[in-house]
Amino acid sequence: MSNHTEDGAMANHPDTPHQHTSKQYDHELLDIRNRVLTLGGLVEEQVESAVASLVEGNVDLAERVIADDYKVNSMEVAIDEECTQIIALRQPAARDLRLVVAVIKTITDLERIGDEAKRMARIAVDLSNYAPRRSQLSDLQHLAKHVRGLLREALDAFARMDVDEALRVVEEDHQVDQEYESITRQQITYMMEDPRAIPIALSIMWSARALERIGDRSCNICEYVIYYAKGKNIRHVSIEQVAADLRRPQ
Template sequence: MEKVGLEKHTSKQFDADLEDVRELVLSMGGLVEQQIADAVRALVDGDGGLGEDVVRGDTEVNRMEIEIDEECTRILARRAPQAGDLRLVIAIAKTITDLERIGDEAEKIGRMATHLASYERPKSAFRQIETLGRHVREMVRDVLDAFARLDSESAVHVARNDEEVDREYEGIVRQCITYMMEDPRTIRHMLDVLWAVKALERIGDHSTNIGEYVVYFVEGKDVRHIGLEAMEKEIAKSMRPRGDASASD
């Protein structure tokens, strides 16, 4: 399959339908990104009220997933899209599933923030959580930008950032274990912290998934499960000039 972008069709309504559903995805992504920011802020600041707001906000994320999914179904039924158009609809359907799951992870962090609001918080650990939260939020923003610009190279870059997220997550886990060993009285609420941190790590994974869907649409290649290095090679191969003899290697 060849690399594609958004093509113009003889039916202007078809173009409008595709653009509308893309805009809905970006709106859903913006909402999810704000959910992450609010959830992390609630956790770090011990703001139980804000945590409850995040939990309630997940209802809107779920509603948007249903709306976009129904719109994708209508496009498939009415337009019978082919080639790049079909890949776009499939990529959107998969993307909103991961966005909804990111929303679920943000809701989980909001719940943990509410539970932990009255507990003393180790400043160093929560500073690291704030940093991790900022990084995963940037991953979501960057992959949505790649989706908007149909930029497969940037989508792969998001996957590379997930390696740093994993390292930060492991460092926070080690620190939480140290706190629990030093003071067993902290075990109960430190376990809640670990659940919240794991949710942040999962958001990074879901962002990577969305990046793979961008590559699938733009490049026409399914790069799931092939590993980061292989994914980067696939993108580099697709960017070679058509006359480059090495492209057939």
């Protein structure tokens, strides 16, 4: 798991929220950013453990992931409440408001990534009664490694509010989509060849789908980074156009 929370580095970064006359306000804005990264670290652990439980057939680990999901939910609720307090009491404007909005949206995606990890853990429990082919687990493991990398890079981009890194993550997501589609086609072939393989193949497909969704939500986090840093909403713009606009000399 990456360590994304670096108070000193964050406080001195040019994209840190502007200094205000109220030091308490500055502390509140910095605190919600750090708490997002703490939540991100917990979610990373959940995803890593869920994947390991699938690949290793480790039911105990899977059940621990399921049991720990409440930690993700509780942390998401607490950060959301803090953001609500900031909006109500501080009435942030411009860049500060974009930060609070980006935090609220980011924690929602992180909570849903936690849900996908729990979903994979439940699949791991079901799959423990079967014997998947080594190639099935190998392909899933490769996709999981790629997706975990995207999540880590998305959190790093958030930690530094790094637009270039955020854009790289968004551009890389198509590779995850291609791997997911490849796994899906392979599992359909297995089911057509042998109906007895259907339960295993479906479990692999659902797990791959959960990983693909984690990749999508990692991209969402990067879109919020770009929104905060540049004031641009890129959700409905092609990645080629976004890259061209952001990389165009000012």
